[in-house]
Amino acid sequence: MEHQTFNVLFLCTGNSARSIMGEALLNSQAQGRFRAFSAGSAPAGEVHPFVLELLERHRLVTAGLRSKSWNEFAQPDAPHMDFVITVCDRAKAEVCPIWPGQPMSAHWGVEDPTQAEGPEDRRRKAFSDALMLLSRRIAIFANLPLDKLNKLALQRELDRIGRET
Numbered sequence: 001m002e003h004q005t006f007n008v009l010f011l012c013t014g015n016s017a018r019s020i021m022g023e024a025l026l027n028s029q030a031q032g033r034f035r036a037f038s039a040g041s042a043p044a045g046e047v048h049p050f051v052l053e054l055l056e057r058h059r060l061v062t063a064g065l066r067s068k069s070w071n072e073f074a075q076p077d078a079p080h081m082d083f084v085i086t087v088c089d090r091a092k093a094e095v096c097p098i099w100p101g102q103p104m105s106a107h108w109g110v111e112d113p114t115q116a117e118g119p120e121d122r123r124r125k126a127f128s129d130a131l132m133l134l135s136r137r138i139a140i141f142a143n144l145p146l147d148k149l150n151k152l153a154l155q156r157e158l159d160r161i162g163r164e165t
Contacts, residue, residue, distance in 0.1 A: 006082040006146065008036045009103075015040025015067045016048045017127065018087040018110045021134050024060045029142045037079065039070035048114055050127045058131070074099065083158070087134070088112060104151070106158035108137055137161050 010022035019038035026036035044067045055062050072078060081103040087110050110133055116126035140161050149157065 005030075005032060006034050007079050008034055008083040008085065009070075009073055009081045009099075010036065010038040011040065011070060011084060011086045012038070012088040013041050014044040014114070015069075016044035016046060017051050017114050018112065018130055018134065020047050020051055020065050020067070021055070021131050022085065022087055022138065024055050024062065024065060025131070025135055025138045026142065028060050029138060031142075033146075034142065035079070037073065037081075038065075039068050039073055041070055043067040043069050048127075050113070050124055054124075054127050054131055076100075085158075104154060104158060106155075106162050108134070108162040110134060133165065137164050140164065 008026055010019040010026075012019035015038055019040060023036045023038035026034050030036065046067050047062075047065050052062050052065070055065075073081065080101050081099050082101075084099055084103045084105045086105075086107045089107075089109050110130050111126070113123070113126035113130045116123040141158070144154070144157055146154065
């Protein structure tokens with residue numbers, strides 16, 4: 001059986017925290033099976049500094065991570081997406097571009113750590129909590145037997161992962 005690399009796009013409104021974390025986490029666990037990307041409907045223009053610090057502390061690659069528009073992935077020369085995963089409720093409700101090839105989609109809502117208030121340690125904990133939740137979900141996803149699941153079963157699994165806490 002031919003080895004296939006699946007492209008996964010993580011979406012969030014600002015593409016500065018949660019979707020960036022998803023991209024970095026899945027690429028670290030990809031083992032050649034996945035290539036992750038991230039984007040936002042209204043990109044913040046920069047990756048939140050707490051995210052970069054947190055990813056580096058967990059020894060995840062941060063080179064090349066940037067806040068970008070989802071329009072980059074709707075272009076004819078963009079990589080074909082196999083999966084599109086929203087990680088924020090606003091992005092889930094927004095009208096997304098038409099993704100060529102009708103990728104599988106799922107919503108894995110994660111609280112927005114950039115909205116955390118209070119002392120710095122509390123705000124940093126919100127980022128850490130988001131990373132841990134995404135890490136658990138991505139580990140489950142990365143270990144799915146994709147070649148053994150039909151489309152309906154795969155969609156059920158994607159939805160179930162989004163309910164993991």
